[in-house]
Amino acid sequence: MPVTGDGVRRWHADLAWLPAGGVRPGVLIEASGERFVSVRPDVRPGDVPTGTVRLPGLTLPGLANAHSHAFHRALRGAAQAGQGTFWTWRERMYQVAARLEPDSYLALARAVYAEMAMAGIACVGEFHYLHHATGGVPYADPNQMGRALIEAAAEAGVRITLIDTCYLSGGLGNDGSPEPLAGPQLRFGDGDSEQWAQRVHALRADQHGMLAGHARLGVAIHSVRAVPPGQMHPVIACSHAYGAPLHAHLSEQIAENQACLAAHGVTPTGLLDRVGALGPRSTVVHATHLTGGDIEALGGSRTVLCMCPTTEADLADGVGPARALVSAGSPMSLGSDSHAVIDLLEEARRVELGERLITGQRGNFSAAALARAATVAGHACLGWPEAGEIAPGALADLVTVALDTPRLAGVSEATALESVIFAGTAADVREVVVGGRDVVRDGRHLLVDVPAALDDAIRPLLAP
Numbered sequence: 001m002p003v004t005g006d007g008v009r010r011w012h013a014d015l016a017w018l019p020a021g022g023v024r025p026g027v028l029i030e031a032s033g034e035r036f037v038s039v040r041p042d043v044r045p046g047d048v049p050t051g052t053v054r055l056p057g058l059t060l061p062g063l064a065n066a067h068s069h070a071f072h073r074a075l076r077g078a079a080q081a082g083q084g085t086f087w088t089w090r091e092r093m094y095q096v097a098a099r100l101e102p103d104s105y106l107a108l109a110r111a112v113y114a115e116m117a118m119a120g121i122a123c124v125g126e127f128h129y130l131h132h133a134t135g136g137v138p139y140a141d142p143n144q145m146g147r148a149l150i151e152a153a154a155e156a157g158v159r160i161t162l163i164d165t166c167y168l169s170g171g172l173g174n175d176g177s178p179e180p181l182a183g184p185q186l187r188f189g190d191g192d193s194e195q196w197a198q199r200v201h202a203l204r205a206d207q208h209g210m211l212a213g214h215a216r217l218g219v220a221i222h223s224v225r226a227v228p229p230g231q232m233h234p235v236i237a238c239s240h241a242y243g244a245p246l247h248a249h250l251s252e253q254i255a256e257n258q259a260c261l262a263a264h265g266v267t268p269t270g271l272l273d274r275v276g277a278l279g280p281r282s283t284v285v286h287a288t289h290l291t292g293g294d295i296e297a298l299g300g301s302r303t304v305l306c307m308c309p310t311t312e313a314d315l316a317d318g319v320g321p322a323r324a325l326v327s328a329g330s331p332m333s334l335g336s337d338s339h340a341v342i343d344l345l346e347e348a349r350r351v352e353l354g355e356r357l358i359t360g361q362r363g364n365f366s367a368a369a370l371a372r373a374a375t376v377a378g379h380a381c382l383g384w385p386e387a388g389e390i391a392p393g394a395l396a397d398l399v400t401v402a403l404d405t406p407r408l409a410g411v412s413e414a415t416a417l418e419s420v421i422f423a424g425t426a427a428d429v430r431e432v433v434v435g436g437r438d439v440v441r442d443g444r445h446l447l448v449d450v451p452a453a454l455d456d457a458i459r460p461l462l463a464p
């Protein structure tokens, strides 16, 4: 990729989706270092400086995958045979978790994050709870697994928010008391949330929550199943201390709601509200089974929603009330969660298609609203408000979707964004730039041989 003598890189996008003006033709985009410095639409090809790289197709800002469990990728397809529920799938997922060590996790996560990059994802929110060795014994460095994920993201060319997750109990018993962790779950636990916080402090994030140039800290309450309310405060305090995003799985399953009501007399949302875990820096993942009061509490507090529609469908969770939450005030982000597929364009359209199936109405979310969920809103909920828009000052992330593929050929300029959101796939992503650096060129990852890396990492995990 040519860098001109003035240190500025230039691209000329046939079409680009810009924050204020929608899709515009002939957009000349300039970056210095990792930031955009100028963005000008309606520039004719003959008027661009020499050394400018042409981007044919529709160019979007970098996508943000706000909810990932990298190791679940190993289960893709393998967990599709036979019947079952979320809970039987979870047993299968624990079998994979039991086999991972820092080296094998690094290899798997590098391959998975590289697959994400090929799908146009510039930043991943890794909801990380596989902290310790078998039996819950800490590694020599108790953050070795988390550091493997940070390294994996660097090697795959993407940014990461390491959402360090507090996971203390195996569920809520019939009498409402927390059940102890058992078997593979022992690897998730830190004993109590004070010890969890000590381990997180040892990651040595700076006062802005940065762990490295490409990595920042997030924190999570795994769910109301896994963290008793009396243990939630240190996690919230850690979020405040570092300005770190606070995430939580919420009401993914009806059984979780029932157990929480029986144990605490409130819904999971009510419990998070009671302990002070809701607010603009908080993101709730799934939010599938909510009451009207839950929707008011989440929207009114501007808590972010993270929808993961392919996973929610895959695990037979249900369809959450995305439109109602957004109308109530919650920004919306998207995640590929269990990585049944890694394709944020599919996640985006499935939010709208799910609404259509339930309401009998089309047009609940515009293509632009879904694109914002996949880009600027996702980055913001991961603690990167400076990313997700093609605008001066923003991090220089670009994703070019080819429009000459079998899926998208024939697209008209006026509805290019609609076509890409509702018919495009990860396979149509051709160029990806993250922080001013090329990561995917002409559909090929420049740092990782993705299919080979995935195959090498996954086969040993699934071997009998």
Ligand SMILES: [Zn+2]
Binding pocket: 067, 069, 127, 249, 285, 337, 338
């Ligand atoms: Zn999840």
